[in-house]
Amino acid sequence: MSMTLRIRMYRDGQVVEGDREYRLAFEMAETVDELCEQIGVMELTNFYDHSDLEAEFAADDEFPETDQAWFTAADGLTTVEAVLSSLHDQPVSSLPEELSDDESRENLIDELEHCRNTLREALSETLPFHLRVVM
Numbered sequence: 001m002s003m004t005l006r007i008r009m010y011r012d013g014q015v016v017e018g019d020r021e022y023r024l025a026f027e028m029a030e031t032v033d034e035l036c037e038q039i040g041v042m043e044l045t046n047f048y049d050h051s052d053l054e055a056e057f058a059a060d061d062e063f064p065e066t067d068q069a070w071f072t073a074a075d076g077l078t079t080v081e082a083v084l085s086s087l088h089d090q091p092v093s094s095l096p097e098e099l100s101d102d103e104s105r106e107n108l109i110d111e112l113e114h115c116r117n118t119l120r121e122a123l124s125e126t127l128p129f130h131l132r133v134v135m
Contacts, residue, residue: 003027003135007118008049009127010070017132018118022111024104026133031098032083032108041082047071049130070128077119084112 005026007018025032025044033043051068087109092100099105122129 003133005048005131006134007115007129008132009073009118009122009129011125011127015068020111020114022115022131024108025111025115028098028104028108031096034096035083035086035099036079039082039086041079042075044079044083044131047076047079047129047131049132068130070130073119073122073127073129076129077116077123080112080116080119084109084116087112 002023003026005022006020007022009016009018029045033045036043049069087095087099087105092105095105099108119129
């Protein structure tokens, strides 16, 4: 089973899920967080919500705490834009080794650009969001 991310927003009492998976962003979470640390922004994994996984893996006789964590779109946008800027502007030699491959870097950029556009939409409507971890 592979894991991935999906962006969710909270609008008018309803959870609205984005239309795309961010599989590479999840697979490269440690690398992306390392980049976030280097550039001084909140780590992308801070925006993860694991409540669905916790509920799925709880024992049948347990009732897990499934409160979902929500974050401001502005905070998420700050992180995603900073990472994108770094991926575009920094020489490849200064990026973490996992991002030295052109194809991986371009695919990650594509995912993060989609995420950025979704966060801009959420920000324009002042919607909270999180990155849902799913299988």
